[in-house]
Amino acid sequence: MKTKKILFLCISITVFLFSSCKSDTETAITGITLDESTWSVGVGDSTTLIASILPANATGTVTWTSSNKAIATVNNGIVKGVALGTANIVASAGTFTATCVVTVIKSTNYTASLKGSNYYIISMDTITSKTISSKIVADLRTDEINKFLYVWNNTYTAGPTTGPNFYGHVESWVSLVVGTVGWSGAGFNIKTAGNETALASLKAITDFPDKYYLHIGIKSKDNAVHAILMDGQTTVKFAIGSTGFVDGTATYPSLSNFTRDGEWNEIEIPMTTLKNMGLTYSNLITDPNIFAVLSGGVAGKTLDLDAVFIYKKP
Numbered sequence: 001m002k003t004k005k006i007l008f009l010c011i012s013i014t015v016f017l018f019s020s021c022k023s024d025t026e027t028a029i030t031g032i033t034l035d036e037s038t039w040s041v042g043v044g045d046s047t048t049l050i051a052s053i054l055p056a057n058a059t060g061t062v063t064w065t066s067s068n069k070a071i072a073t074v075n076n077g078i079v080k081g082v083a084l085g086t087a088n089i090v091a092s093a094g095t096f097t098a099t100c101v102v103t104v105i106k107s108t109n110y111t112a113s114l115k116g117s118n119y120y121i122i123s124m125d126t127i128t129s130k131t132i133s134s135k136i137v138a139d140l141r142t143d144e145i146n147k148f149l150y151v152w153n154n155t156y157t158a159g160p161t162t163g164p165n166f167y168g169h170v171e172s173w174v175s176l177v178v179g180t181v182g183w184s185g186a187g188f189n190i191k192t193a194g195n196e197t198a199l200a201s202l203k204a205i206t207d208f209p210d211k212y213y214l215h216i217g218i219k220s221k222d223n224a225v226h227a228i229l230m231d232g233q234t235t236v237k238f239a240i241g242s243t244g245f246v247d248g249t250a251t252y253p254s255l256s257n258f259t260r261d262g263e264w265n266e267i268e269i270p271m272t273t274l275k276n277m278g279l280t281y282s283n284l285i286t287d288p289n290i291f292a293v294l295s296g297g298v299a300g301k302t303l304d305l306d307a308v309f310i311y312k313k314p
Helices: 002-025 112-114 126-131 195-201 202-206 272-277
Strands: 031-034 038-042 047-048 052-053 061-068 072-075 078-080 085-093 098-103 119-121 134-139 147-151 157-158 174-178 186-190 212-219 226-230 235-242 245-246 251-252 254-256 265-270 287-294 303-313
Touching: 031 287, 038 047, 038 078, 052 085, 061 072, 078 098, 112 265, 112 303, 134 195, 195 202, 202 272, 212 272, 226 245, 226 254, 235 245, 235 251, 254 265, 265 272, 287 303
Parallel strands: 031 098, 038 098, 119 134, 235 254
Antiparallel strands: 031 052, 047 078, 061 085, 072 078, 085 098, 119 303, 147 186, 157 174, 174 303, 186 287, 212 265, 212 303, 226 235, 226 287, 245 251
C-alpha cells in the first residue's frame, strides 16, 4: 500500500512538470485576421470566410458571430445569405476580433461565367479577378500607364457607382452619363507599346472562335440603345437595345437587349458571330480601342458596364 502511494506521487510530479513545460512554450495570441474585409453573397447562397490567428504558431479557438442573423448567418466561417441587406460577420480569438462586412444581394447564376478558361479581361473588379487569376491570358484593364478609358471630347460624365457590382462586390464599375453636346463616345484604348504580347494573344480568339464569348455586365433604367465597337483589322459595330443604333447615315444591328430594371443583367455574344461580321485580331491597328461604346446624344442617358471580357466556355 505504501509502494502504491509513492508511485502515484511520482507520476503526479511527472505530469505536473510536463504540464508546466508545455504551458511555458505556448505562444500568446496577438491578433486575428480575415481573408476579406468586405464580401457579398446571394440570398440562399453560401460563402466561406477564412480566419487566421496571429502569430502563425499561436493556437486558439475562433468563434463566429453575425450582427444580424436575419440578414446573414455564420457557422464556423460559412456565411449564408438570408435576406437582402448588410451584416457584420465577426471572428474572435481571445480578446481579438476581425470583421467582414457582408452584403446579401439578389441571387443570380452569374458566377457561371467564371467557370470557363482563357480570359481576356477588359473590365473586372480586383476581388473577382483574383478568383480566376490562373486562367487570365491577357489583362487589358485600364492602368493609366498604357491602357486607358478615354471619354471622347467630354461627351460622357461619370455616374455614381454605389452598391454591389456585377459579381456582388462593393467595388466600382464604369458608369457613363451622356452629356449635352449631342453625341457620346468612349473607348478602352490599349497602347501597342508595352502590350505587344497581350495584343498578339488575341489572334487565337478569331483564329479559333468556337466556344469563345464576349461577356458584358450591364444595367440601366432608361431605354437608350447603345452601340459597341470592337476593334481589330476591321471595326465591327453592333447595338445593344430593342432596335439598331443609328449613327448618322449608318445603322448598327442589335445583337442583344436587356431588362431595364436598374439591376445587373448579363449579355453574352458568340465570337463566331462577331468574326462573321468581320472581326479579326490577326492584324491589330496601332493603339486600338479594344472595346468602345456610343450612347447617342440624349443628355442624361446612362450606361453602366462591368465584367467585360472575352472567355472560352467549358
